[in-house]
Amino acid sequence: MENKKINIVIVDDHPIVIEGLKMMLNSQLGFTVSKSFTSGLELIDFIRNHKVDIILLDITLPDSNGTELCREIKKISPATSVIMFSNRSERSIIMQSVQNGASGYILKNTSIDELVECIQGAYSGNIVFCEEIRHIISKPSQNDFLVPRLTKREKQILQMVAEGKTSITIADELFLSPLTVDTHRKNLLQKFQAKNSTELISLALQQNMIEGSK
Template identity: 80%
Template sequence: MKNRKISIVIVDDHPIVIEGLRTMLNSQPFFNVTETFTSGSEVINFIRSHTVDIIFLDITLPDINGTELCREIKAISQETSVIMFSNRSERSIIIQSIQNGASGYILKNTSIDELVICIKGALSGDIVFCNETKQIISRPAHNILPIPRLTKREKQILQMVAQGKTSNRIAEELFLSPLTVDTHRKNLLQKFHAKNSTELINLAVQQDMIEE
């Protein structure tokens, strides 16, 4: 941090959040917000050709779940530290983010002083959390399950189930047999540990795995 500013990228689908965070970070002498993006595809294209020290990444984006985007970013640029920056405070999402390579998880009500400490910690190789996130992950995990890993087809069928489509309708639209669709639905129930489709959808919504 001695001779150059730390390059920071912000990824959030709310411009007002981006501007607020940019102003806070740029007020610090060693930080420079080099770019901001409102979608995951934009930041992926950017980091393929630019060196970035820190990425502040929201969970909810219009084209991809933030935890999955974190995994993609780390696959492209292992040296970039990704700090999740979100209003989502579910313990399972925090844990999944770290499992996917995030260097930390900070809630959006965090102060600038905490942000600075977390950035410095992440650059030193630490896993960082704001005080509120520390309290969340320190609580006992009562039957908290990790976010299921779904295949592309399972994600597609999950979305269609959430839209209220029957197996026959899904099979018709995807050019599959109804038996194949039923098999995928059973696999989804098992992965979410759900008893029925209603519980499946509720759990998927909680995990932010269904598009609005």
């Protein structure tokens, strides 16, 4: 186990960024950068046939959007931890990335020590953010001023929806009828003014109403 190195892949459309990261990360004990790509398509082809522990993924690529690419990566390789690595710091992009399965979000001006710490944290199964991103997501958003009031049962069902459970599964676990669960879900959508479950979860995440990995 001591000889096991964290296998990292870098995806960025700037070769100079890739080379700098490679040099820094390969010098760290326990890390190895096995591959790098400048496009999303190349990465997808690679992960279909190779095991990867960590992917450092830029948001803006010539052939794809990083947040959508993250979703695709997690479908193909659920065990791979994706850390978004970007200059973009909009709260909506950060939240969308996490919603699509990212294990973290780091800005490109992050120090090497903080980057190493975040990679180790994501490898251990945690959701990680650099200090600047933690500061951004801790600030109230416009949606925070309209935090809906939920019943105890609605909070319970909201959490289970966020965990990806179906109405039938939720009904079985809570000893309710599927119809009752569907009614609660409709009420949640209405209270959050959300169009669908994905938007519901995103809004609840922004308002810290869902428990998750820290």
